[in-house]
Amino acid sequence: MIRNREQLTKTPAHEVALDCIEAGIAATQPTRVMSEALERDGTTLTVDDATVDLDEYSEVVVVGGGKAAAQMAAVIEDVLGERLTDGVVVTNDPQETDCIAVVKGSHPTPDEAGEEGARRVLSLADDATADTLVLCLISGGGSALLPAPVDGVELAELQSLTDDLLASGATIHEINAVRKHLSAIKGGQLAAAAAPATVHSLLVSDVVGNDPSVIASGPTVPDESTYADALAVLDRYDITPAAAVEAHLDGGIAGNRPETPGPDDEVFEASRVHVLADGFTALAAARTVAEERGYTPIILSSRVEGEAREAAKTHVAIAEEALATENPVAAPAVFLSGGETTVTLDGDGSGGPNQEFVLSGALTSDSADVVVASVDTDGTDGASDVAGAIADHDALGDHDRAxxxxxxxxxxxxxxxxxxxxxxxxxxxxxxxxxxxxxGDPGTR
Structure with missing residues (x-):
């Protein structure tokens, strides 16, 4: 899985860090979690903790989007077989399918192909009736991959705004509050389009806390954010949007267009949500590997947010405390965390939060016995084409240049x-x- 692993495996500590990364990514593979969550026995379909009688529906359609959408679609095709009627998903990582159309879009900045795919998703949902079973496949990246800008806002304007938001240091919750109010599909609007169909949403979560209204901007769940919230985010980060964007948000605040559907909206009466995998799934797998390798594993949190370089300092401080005082545990130990840190851009170079975490952590550490590793589980860290990095204090060379x-x-x-x-x-x-x-290293006990 790690293509340059041999180059990176310098010590037993490096090896266990890489083992943990590979185990975490493997545990969250869509084919694995979908296969575990779906089962068909004749006309009975089991979806996570729910059962569905396929004979109650005249058609079964699949819609969705995200980085894992194609793999999820392939599994659902295998499970449903001839009972699947139609489907379309949008992803940046396509693969071959038989019945479900896979549209390749762009991430993190949306593109024309993604917009076309999102329109096809909406069209299929619009065609659904009370006799339709809609299976919605959602994973991280779905916000960018299902753009569908509202009437009056051009995709280029949405692209520019997305770039500004990503560079601002805004949280994913804040970014999605804006996206929901500039989209025809996000913030519960896909469920509204599909109503009165029965909708089961299968999610691979990339969101701290697994709030389904934030995962891919919640296309099939209620939205409690408002136009005023969206405009407040732009004000908070001093972002000046295109005139059409500002006019749309101002019009929503003035009551000239409806808010996204909220918790009491009847469009959600036949809608169920199933979170199949999340950051803790990866952490649990990494913890098991660390323990098998002779380390004491500690999951610090699956919800770490904030500036990546600052979070690194705290993580390294905990590791060095373990080495010095055996608190909170004695070394050798592996400290694990998940979540989504951010980077506030002051320069225009290449990098990402995971690489900044590693560089900051290795610079902070005074010990050669601490190895810092961090990856984005999708394989792409920020504005780079690598997943992350791994380093110790001595590997950095010239610390001033670092x-x-x-x-x-x-x-x-x-x-x-x-x-x-x-x-x-x-x-x-x-x-x-x-x-x-x-x-530390188990061999030094």
Whole structure:
């Protein structure tokens, strides 16, 4: 899975960190979690904890989007077989399917192909009736891959705004509050289009806390955010949108267009949501591997957010405390965390939050016995084509240059030059960050 693993495996601590990363990504593979959640016995379809009688429906259709959507679609085709009527999903990682159309879109900035695919998803939902079973496949990246801008807003304007939001340091919750109010599909509007059909949404979560209204901007669940919330995000981060965007949001605040459907809306009466995998799924698998390798594993949190370089300092401090005082556990230990850290851009270089986490952590550490690793489980970290990085204090070389790279948000070239980036390619899944900090070596006990 890690294509340059041999280059990265320098010590037993490096090896266990890479083992943890691979185990976490493997545990969240869509084919694996979908196969575990879906079962068909004749006309009875089991979806997670729910059972569906297929004979109650005249048609079964599949819609959705996200980085894992194609893999999810392939599994559902195998399970449903001839009972599947039609389907379309949008992803940036396509694969061959028989019945379900797979549209390749762009992430993190939406493109024309994604817009066309989103329109096809909406059209299929619009055609659904009370006799339709709609299976909606949603995973991380769905917000960008299902753009469908509202009337009056051009895709180019949405692209520019998305770039500004991603560079601002805004949280995913804030970004999605804006996206929902500029889309015809997000914020419960896909469920509204499909009503009165029965909708079962199968989610691979890339959101801290698994709030389904945030995963891919919640196309099939109620939305409690408002036009005023969306405009407040733009004000908070001093983002000036295109005139058409501002006019649309102002019109919503003035009551000239309806809000996205909320918790009491009847369009959700026949809608169920199933979260099949999340960041903790990856952490639990990594914990098992660390324990098998002779380390004491500690999951610090699956909900770490904030500035990546600052979060790294706390993680490393905990590891060094374990080495120095045996608190909270004695080394050798592996400290794990998940969630989604961010980067506030001051430079225009190449990098991402996971690489900044590693570089900051290795710079912070005073011990050669601490190894810091972090990846985005989708295989692409920020504005780079690598998943993340792994390093210890001694691997960084010139620390002044390392700090300069961090200040300029240009960490990928610095880390790549030293053979410290983790290259997985696209993994087919996305449950956000997986961070591994190793303290000590079982062989030194």
């Amino acid at each position: 700090r300069a790279a961090l200040t300029a948000n240009d960490v990928t070239p610095y880390l790549a030059e030293r053979g410290l980036v983790v290259d997985t390619g696209k993994t087919g899944t996305n449950v956000n960050d997986l961070r591994v900090v190793v303290a």
